[in-house]
Structures are given as structure tokens and as C-alpha cells.
Amino acid sequence: MLSLEKVKIMAIECEEEISQFVADIWSTFLSMKVSPTDKPFRPNGKGNTLAGCVQITGEWQGSVTLYAPREIGKKVAAIMYSLDEAEIEDQQIQDVIGEITNILAGNIKSILPAPCSISLPCVAVTDFNLHHPGSEMLTAVNFDCEGLLFLVVMHHKK
Secondary structure, X not given: OOOHHHHHHHHHHHHHHHHHHHHHHHHHHHOOOEXXXXXXXXXXXXXXXXXXXXXXXXXXXXXXXXXXXXXXXXXXXXXHHOOOHHHOXXXXXXXXXXXXXXXXXXXXXXXXXXXXXXXXXXXXXXXXXXXXXXXXXXXXXXXEEOOEXXXXXXXXXX
């Protein structure tokens, strides 16, 4: 396991890497532009926030969570399924949030100490804050996508 000092150094480095990974994923898979922002993501109502989460185990242990409003999920699903937004169902929105989270976690895994494995993604409709027992937040990066905000959080297991 990594020392606490090394984990804290990783937090700074991870923010830059997360920003690049997210920008690459959104542009490559979705042809959408995203950028990091200082504006904090805030949910705008119960049942409107989706949280995709992937656990990482091995030499480094923790999780990657993507918090996004349903509206972003709907836009992403419409692109990935080649459908109009009006045709998108809730299950498709949850599937694409899980898939994007999984792709992101796979990219993040590549910069972590080996060996590490990632879980299958879990997706929840939430009021925003998933609880990660025995973990502390390592870093959080807010993003803007066409005026809609979302958040990527990494937790490190203590």
C-alpha cells in the first residue's frame, strides 16, 4: 500500500490527469467539449442526479465516482444510441453513465501503481452524496459540458 504522503502527492497529479481523461473521453466518444470549472456541481432536485461508481482494488485501493445531472445522461445516451433525446429511456441513461464511468476508471487505473483491478460500474439515482466507508476523498474535479455541470471524485481507502 502507498504511504499517506504519496497519496497526497497523487491528489494533485490526479486532478490534471482526470481533466485530460474526461476531455479525451467526451471528445472522442461523444464529440462534446468539456472543460474543468471552478463552479461547483450542485444537484437540482431529488432523483435528478446519477452517480456512476467504479471500485479500484490492488496496490491502490479506492473508487472513482461520476456525479451528473440526468440531463447530461440523456444527452450522452442520445449520442451513444443515435436516438433523439425524447426517445431515451431511464435505463439507457443509467447504462451510459456506467459506461462513461467505467472508461474513465480504466484510464485512471493506468496511472495508478500496479497491480490494480477495476470493478464493474454501479449506477445510482441519488440526492448526490454516495458514502464510501473507510475512505477519504482524494480529489474532486468539476466540469462544464455545454453549460451543464458534473463532477468526478476519487476516494482513497484509508
